[in-house]
Amino acid sequence: MKQRSMQKLKQKGIFPVQLFFMLIMLLSFAACKNQSSTSVVDKTFSGDGDGLERVKQEMVAPPNLPKFDQVAKGEPKIVEVTLTAIEKKIEVAPGDSMWAFTFNGSVPGPMIVVHQNDFVELTLKNPATNTQMHNIDFHASTGAMGGGDLTFVNPGEEVKMRFRCTRPGVFVYHCAPGGKMVPIHVTAGMNGAIMVLPREGLKDENGKLVTFDKAYYMAEQDFYLPKDKNGKVKNISTPQEAVQESEDAIKSLMPTYIVFNGKQGALLGKNAMTAKVGEKVLLITAQANRDTRMHLIGGHADLYWPGGKFNNKPYTDFETWAIPGGSAAAALYKFREPGTYAFLNHNLIEAFEYGAVAQIKVEGKWDSTYMKQIAKPSPIK
């Protein structure tokens, strides 16, 4: 029987040596498959990062991102980051000012960019000129309070903390000094985001590497400005007073302003983001406190990662994408047509009455394969 089946295989041109190699290949394929299919639930790590190569990341103000590689080079590293709590008065809209609590002076704070399995080593400084205790909760970190309990600093102090970035994606970070101070500090602007890229880069809907030509980070911020009896925004002289006055304002759940990057019109006109026709742009948007929904008028998300979480297969062709408060979203779009695009919160009241609108100016040649005007406006015939 055995001899007969062996003869049959030989007739087909398959010999025992080849069978042996086929078996080895099958076994190694099964082993690989098993390795890559380890559930995120069961992943384990070793070591606390001591001794890894160190790199310093220079922080930049949003909507720009620091320098980074899309595909990781070499082994996981310790990425050193310094954030400084800065309390300062900002003008949110012409004539309306407030005390902002910020990381590094911008709302939102700077974007941190690392790769999966890198460590972030944060130095958090609270200058003696400040009035408040601050700290930081990283949604990207693992451990109770997201590092909040390890990073409390009084004015005049600094602290260092290191965490492993185990999961790829865009994650919010924010100050969380406890109790009602949490929403007061977060809605005073004290939030930002970290992007943890997969080491092998981003993948498209077919699982193939997809790169981008530029990336922008904007955060929508709901501001609650204390008002006087006549409904006029109060001119408050100290941060302590602002904290006391803010509670009633935030409890109304009625934002005075909803803006991108800290100010009405921060990303409009001469401050608009820019791109060229043919460029692939990664649009990262976060909201640390409140739900929102992003829409690019006249464009789409070619690829959309809900929550900005890159290990999931991206959705394609989205027109509007949701961002639950305390999270982010990432969308990749290749611009096909030139012009000024509005990128906004598609609750259009929040966009046009409260300020949640930005612009992207795109240079290039109009392509009539997508759209063209057939007849200019003229009297109805």
Ligand SMILES: [Cu+2]
């Ligand atoms: Cu704070």
